[in-house]
Amino acid sequence: MIDPKLLKLNFTPQNLTTEQKFKLDNLGFIILPNIINSAWRQELRQAFENIMSSEGEHAGQETGQMAGVRRLSDLVNKGAVFDPIYIHPLLLACVAHVLKQPFKLYSLNGHDPLPSQGQQILHSDGGKFVGPPMQHQMVNSMWMLDDFTPNNGATRVVPGSHLEFRDVREQVEDPLASHPEQVLLCAPAGSVGIFNGSVWHSCTQNNSSKKRRALHCAFVLRQLEQQTDQSTHLKPETEKRLSPLSRYILDV
Numbered sequence: 001m002i003d004p005k006l007l008k009l010n011f012t013p014q015n016l017t018t019e020q021k022f023k024l025d026n027l028g029f030i031i032l033p034n035i036i037n038s039a040w041r042q043e044l045r046q047a048f049e050n051i052m053s054s055e056g057e058h059a060g061q062e063t064g065q066m067a068g069v070r071r072l073s074d075l076v077n078k079g080a081v082f083d084p085i086y087i088h089p090l091l092l093a094c095v096a097h098v099l100k101q102p103f104k105l106y107s108l109n110g111h112d113p114l115p116s117q118g119q120q121i122l123h124s125d126g127g128k129f130v131g132p133p134m135q136h137q138m139v140n141s142m143w144m145l146d147d148f149t150p151n152n153g154a155t156r157v158v159p160g161s162h163l164e165f166r167d168v169r170e171q172v173e174d175p176l177a178s179h180p181e182q183v184l185l186c187a188p189a190g191s192v193g194i195f196n197g198s199v200w201h202s203c204t205q206n207n208s209s210k211k212r213r214a215l216h217c218a219f220v221l222r223q224l225e226q227q228t229d230q231s232t233h234l235k236p237e238t239e240k241r242l243s244p245l246s247r248y249i250l251d252v
């Protein structure tokens with residue numbers, strides 16, 4: 001269901017294919033190729049590096065730093081180059097398909113596991129809110145600024161785990177270990193992986209010497225809390241350039 005408010009804001013819904021809907025419903029994830037063209041990707045990579053060097057040891061602080069990972073937070077307020085991400089029509093169509101109710105941005109962050117680091121425990125982002133069914137609470141997306149390969153720390157997901165309805169910690173003895181059913185989201189730079197927030201997933205260790213930069217653009221049901229409260233973080237220069245659609249998605 002597309003939120004009627006989105007339609008009033010001139011959002012043009014994009015139709016998902018039967019296969020895309022099937023994958024989102026049953027596997028809990030899809031990969032969309034060729035979403036970020038190479039010129040935009042270059043700008044996003046440059047912005048990633050500029051913010052990282054200007055924020056230094058404070059980078060990622062707004063939502064949480066992580067040892068062994070270069071993290072960035074609150075990218076909504078860190079450059080117009082990020083603006084098209086959270087209103088991308090195909091992304092919003094996928095989010096609407098999964099959540100089935102009005103939604104808003106949860107956060108827009110950056111994540112780059114350093115060489116020999118980055119392994120995370122299997123976890124889910126959804127399911128932490130009391131009330132709505134856990135498989136319809138959150139959607140995350142992984143904007144790949146570099147190739148995601150089997151050895152550079154690609155995100156792992158356990159297909160169908162959003163339908164488990166039980167906490168991953170009750171199901172998996174060692175959440176750091178490789179899961180027998182996990183698959184890696186490997187795809188060329190410029191692709192976007194979209195997954196139900198309740199799918200068990202994590203970053204894996206970067207066993208290469210290369211960067212694996214991704215932007216995480218996550219959405220949550222409108223009545224739930226944002227990770228980054230966009231109203232309190234909103235900078236005047238961001239506000240000036242927001243369209244009514246962007247304002248609605250950010251809930252500002």
Ligand SMILES: O=C(O)CCC(=O)C(=O)O
Pocket residue numbers: 111120153154155156201202203204214
């Ligand atoms: O970037 C990734 O591969 C996944 C990161 C993640 O799941 C997290 O930081 O919670």
